[in-house]
Amino acid sequence: MRKEDIKLETEADLDLFGHPAKIKILVTSEKLHVIPEKGFQEKVSFDLKRIEGFNLRQTVGSAFLQIKIGGYYVDIVRFTNSNRYKFSRLITQLNNLKNDLPVSNEILNKPHPLLCEKCGFPLQSEESQCPNCLKKGTIFKRVYSLISEHVGWIFVIFFLMIIGVGLSLVPPRITKILVDEVLTTKRHVEWLPYLVIILICAEFLRAQINMLVGTISTSVGTLITNSLRKKLFKKLEELSLNYYDINSVGTIMTRFSSDVEAFHGFVTQAGQGFLLNIFMIIGIGIMLFSINWILAIYVMIPIPFVLIGTLIFWRSVYPKYFKVWDSQAKLSTFLNNVLSGIKTVKAFSQEEKEFKRFSFYADKLKNSVRVVNLNLSVFNPLMAFIFSLGGLIVWYIGGKNVLEGKLTLGELMAFLSYIGMFYTPLTNLALLSTWMSNFTSASHRIFEILDTEPQVKEPKVYVKLPKIKGNIEFKNVTFGYDPYQPVIKDVSFKIEEGQVIGIVGKSGSGKTTLVNLLCKFYEPQKGEILIDGINIKDIPSYELRKHIGLVLQEPFLFRGTIAENISYGKPDAEIEEIIKAAKIANAHEFIMKMPNGYDTLLGEKGAGLSGGEKQRITIARAVLCNPSILILDEATSSVDTESEKKIQDALQTLWKGRTTIIIAHRLSTLKDVDKIFVIDNGRIVESGSHKELMEKRGIYYNLIIMQSQLASVEEVLIK
Amino acid sequence: MNNKIEYLTPENTKIEEGEFDTLNVFLKNGMSYKGVFAVSCFPIKEPTKFISLFYQTPTGEIEEIGIIKDILDFPEDERILILEILNKHYFGYIIKKIIDIKWKFGFLLFDVETDKGKRQFYLRWQRSSAIDYKEKGKILIDVFEDRYIIPNIEELTPVERNIFTKYIYW
Numbered sequence: 092m093r094k095e096d097i098k099l100e101t102e103a104d105l106d107l108f109g110h111p112a113k114i115k116i117l118v119t120s121e122k123l124h125v126i127p128e129k130g131f132q133e134k135v136s137f138d139l140k141r142i143e144g145f146n147l148r149q150t151v152g153s154a155f156l157q158i159k160i161g162g163y164y165v166d167i168v169r170f171t172n173s174n175r176y177k178f179s180r181l182i183t184q185l186n187n188l189k190n191d192l193p194v195s196n197e198i199l200n201k202p203h204p205l206l207c208e209k210c211g212f213p214l215q216s217e218e219s220q221c222p223n224c225l226k227k228g229t230i231f232k233r234v235y236s237l238i239s240e241h242v243g244w245i246f247v248i249f250f251l252m253i254i255g256v257g258l259s260l261v262p263p264r265i266t267k268i269l270v271d272e273v274l275t276t277k278r279h280v281e282w283l284p285y286l287v288i289i290l291i292c293a294e295f296l297r298a299q300i301n302m303l304v305g306t307i308s309t310s311v312g313t314l315i316t317n318s319l320r321k322k323l324f325k326k327l328e329e330l331s332l333n334y335y336d337i338n339s340v341g342t343i344m345t346r347f348s349s350d351v352e353a354f355h356g357f358v359t360q361a362g363q364g365f366l367l368n369i370f371m372i373i374g375i376g377i378m379l380f381s382i383n384w385i386l387a388i389y390v391m392i393p394i395p396f397v398l399i400g401t402l403i404f405w406r407s408v409y410p411k412y413f414k415v416w417d418s419q420a421k422l423s424t425f426l427n428n429v430l431s432g433i434k435t436v437k438a439f440s441q442e443e444k445e446f447k448r449f450s451f452y453a454d455k456l457k458n459s460v461r462v463v464n465l466n467l468s469v470f471n472p473l474m475a476f477i478f479s480l481g482g483l484i485v486w487y488i489g490g491k492n493v494l495e496g497k498l499t500l501g502e503l504m505a506f507l508s509y510i511g512m513f514y515t516p517l518t519n520l521a522l523l524s525t526w527m528s529n530f531t532s533a534s535h536r537i538f539e540i541l542d543t544e545p546q547v548k549e550p551k552v553y554v555k556l557p558k559i560k561g562n563i564e565f566k567n568v569t570f571g572y573d574p575y576q577p578v579i580k581d582v583s584f585k586i587e588e589g590q591v592i593g594i595v596g597k598s599g600s601g602k603t604t605l606v607n608l609l610c611k612f613y614e615p616q617k618g619e620i621l622i623d624g625i626n627i628k629d630i631p632s633y634e635l636r637k638h639i640g641l642v643l644q645e646p647f648l649f650r651g652t653i654a655e656n657i658s659y660g661k662p663d664a665e666i667e668e669i670i671k672a673a674k675i676a677n678a679h680e681f682i683m684k685m686p687n688g689y690d691t692l693l694g695e696k697g698a699g700l701s702g703g704e705k706q707r708i709t710i711a712r713a714v715l716c717n718p719s720i721l722i723l724d725e726a727t728s729s730v731d732t733e734s735e736k737k738i739q740d741a742l743q744t745l746w747k748g749r750t751t752i753i754i755a756h757r758l759s760t761l762k763d764v765d766k767i768f769v770i771d772n773g774r775i776v777e778s779g780s781h782k783e784l785m786e787k788r789g790i791y792y793n794l795i796i797m798q799s800q801l802a803s804v805e806e807v808l809i810k
Numbered sequence: 811m812n813n814k815i816e817y818l819t820p821e822n823t824k825i826e827e828g829e830f831d832t833l834n835v836f837l838k839n840g841m842s843y844k845g846v847f848a849v850s851c852f853p854i855k856e857p858t859k860f861i862s863l864f865y866q867t868p869t870g871e872i873e874e875i876g877i878i879k880d881i882l883d884f885p886e887d888e889r890i891l892i893l894e895i896l897n898k899h900y901f902g903y904i905i906k907k908i909i910d911i912k913w914k915f916g917f918l919l920f921d922v923e924t925d926k927g928k929r930q931f932y933l934r935w936q937r938s939s940a941i942d943y944k945e946k947g948k949i950l951i952d953v954f955e956d957r958y959i960i961p962n963i964e965e966l967t968p969v970e971r972n973i974f975t976k977y978i979y980w
Binding site for chain 1: 832853866894902915934952954956980
């Protein structure tokens with residue numbers, strides 16, 4: 092084999108048996124060679140002409156490149172998941188080669204899209220910024236950009252804080268004068284009331300300034316968190332559904348609560364935390380040295396012990412706090428789960444089992460809290476002892492100095508007051524690095540959301556779509572939630588304006604995915620979707636969805652009145668429009684039976700209504716929007732027969748004159764539609780009217796027969 | 811849908827090695843399947859019991875042939891073939907030693923020794939990336955979805971356990 096004959100060349104990292112290996116894959120225009128350089132696999136070659144197809148078989152923790160030969164698939168190369176992207180590209184290139192289309196070997200050797208090209212650090216998503224390559228200080232620049240509109244207030248806090256520190260240094264100084272000039276020497280007895288007044292003023296002013304700093308920092312902090320929450324929520328609304336497939340609601344909620352609070356903490360820290368502590372230490376240090384520099388040096392002796400002790404302690408205790416938080420979260424999740432399903436627990440007499448599970452989580456919490464508290468109960472007295480050592484040194488050395496006349500009693504008293512204020516800020520400063528690292532990681536998590544680009548890109552040019560007819564075309568559409576595992580495979584079909592289309596198929600065959608793509612919740616990896624001849628890529632999602640009415644299997648109602656729920660998609664709807672929509676949806680009758688009619692307040696997820704009633708409200712919601720395209724995704728499958736009849740009647744009125752796509756399990760509901768698509772394993776395998784498909788005696792026919800048999804069994808059971 | 815479990819026993823099933831290291835299955839009822847692969851119903855609790863055999867239809871669909879209740883019921887030669895094909899379905903690195911874990915921007919960089927040599931990998935620092943394995947173990951799923959198994963956390967040295975539970979505390 093000559094080097095110039097090689098069209099494609101890549102490498103796998105496992106042999107077929109899962110041993111680390113180096114397996115070369117070389118492809119010429121005629122043959123595919125698998126050449127092991129390391130590993131237990133044998134060398135094999137295949138004629139490209141003999142190969143009927145290529146496939147990527149995903150297993151647990153690794154994947155295989157398969158070729159179809161002699162009618163069945165054979166594993167020829169194995170690789171770890173980190174190489175999936177490469178082999179997925181190889182399959183495309185192999186198919187191109189077989190179909191005499193141009194191939195590119197370079198594409199195989201491009202770096203993994205989830206790794207930063209510069210430093211190899213993993214990215215949150217393919218288009219995310221690499222946090223590792225962001226310049227140092229960038230994070231603080233970005234933090235500044237978020238708080239910049241409040242920076243004036245932060246300076247005010249800063250200024251007030253300096254005055255506050257100055258004021259807290261006054262009382263010990265006054266004490267010194269009081270003791271030396273008034274109480275012991277009685278040189279200026281008349282100063283007593285004035286000195287006390289100065290003390291009162293200093294304390295009063297300090298209290299005022301502390302109140303002011305607290306009020307401003309709380310107000311600024313809440314303003315920052317509020318605007319940050321709004322920014323985050325706006326971003327979350329913009330993000331495509333794939334973001335929610337990857338990130339759990341719980342994780343996102345945490346970012347909203349604790350991570351956003353970290354910004355509040357930042358302002359509070361700036362005003363009342365580490366900055367204040369730094370100024371306090373500097374201020375008190377100056378005072379101590381100005382009173383007696385030798386004694387001040389003695390005061391410094393416990394400092395290394397305080398700093399190192401605090402640092403060591405928190406480094407070891409901080410991770411233990413994670414366990415406490417985790418145990419608390421687990422316990423509350425467990426309680427939420429069990430209490431919301433208490434009926435099931437009782438019905439299956441599982442109270443004892445659930446109690447044991449509860450005890451397990453409760454014990455875990457108890458143990459983790461105990462560990463932290465035990466640590467704290469050792470640490471706090473130890474620190475208090477070290478602090479008291481500082482005081483004792485001052486008492487001893489300072490006392491001697493007072494007796495020898497080198498120091499006045501007032502100076503000693505002032506010294507003792509200052510050292511009482513000196514050690515606490517030191518312990519707080521020792522925790523600065525822990526606080527900083529928590530703040531930067533919380534900031535990173537927030538910026539990660541703010542920087543995430545929606546998978547579905549909005550067009551650069553805003554296209555307004557005042558009216559659409561409802562012609563739909565799918566052109567060679569391929570899509571997979573995991574790009575390596577397509578759910579929709581090269582699907583093409585056309586729906587004419589005003590047609591009513593049924594889509595049937597097994598669970599997981601790709602029916603709902605088709606609808607998700609049409610609504611632009613996801614973007615196809617290949618192919619295009621056209622509405623009235625316009626690629627939906629070029630239509631903003633917001634404009635597109637205004638023309639699509641979607642009724643889902645699980646009706647989702649928000650907390651609010653029935654009227655608000657019906658007018659959710661058209662908040663400015665007139666009362667008459669709301670009633671008319673409810674009438675079309677066969678909902679008016681049951682709404683009017685409620686004491687508060689349309690003003691009835693619905694609980695969480697429509698609590699208080701039956702499944703059928705909830706569904707009719709969502710239908711009324713779709714009616715009110717008067718969409719050109721109506722999509723009913725298993726809209727009647729979770730309701731009882733009586734409700735289904737009412738919903739069916741409502742839907743049949745609704746779909747007149749508009750393009751309608753109905754996904755249904757109960758095939759009887761599709762008898763009158765214009766065309767039915769049967770979808771199987773991501774492909775449309777049959778299409779035609781009910782009559783045509785019955786005559787064809789294919790998958791649809793078999794599904795109908797199966798459902799009729801089930802219906803007969805039900806009839807027999809009734810009899 | 812057929813609700814009955816089709817048990818594959820040595821009496822009704824013959825297993826042979828096919829071309830290109832594949833598995834061929836012949837049933838007593840005359841059906842035969844090529845390119846068969848095996849998946850365990852309980853890969854963590856009972857990896858060698860209740861093994862389901864599948865084949866891929868010419869259109870690429872996966873269909874189940876039946877379930878082997880216990881691999882030990884089969885003669886040794888067939889047992890080896892089943893185990894080989896079953897092992898092809900699962901791949902993971904067994905962590906023997908944790909050298910270091912570093913936190914960076916929401917990711918954990920693991921430096922470990924595994925049964926297949928030294929490895930470094932990045933794990934997203936989130937609950938779903940470290941899931942329970944048996945009673946006391948953990949499966950770590952890295953950013954590429956490669957799997958790393960710690961069979962028993964209590965068997966790690968105190969230092970390793972300390973490094974590990976500092977970050978993976980759930």
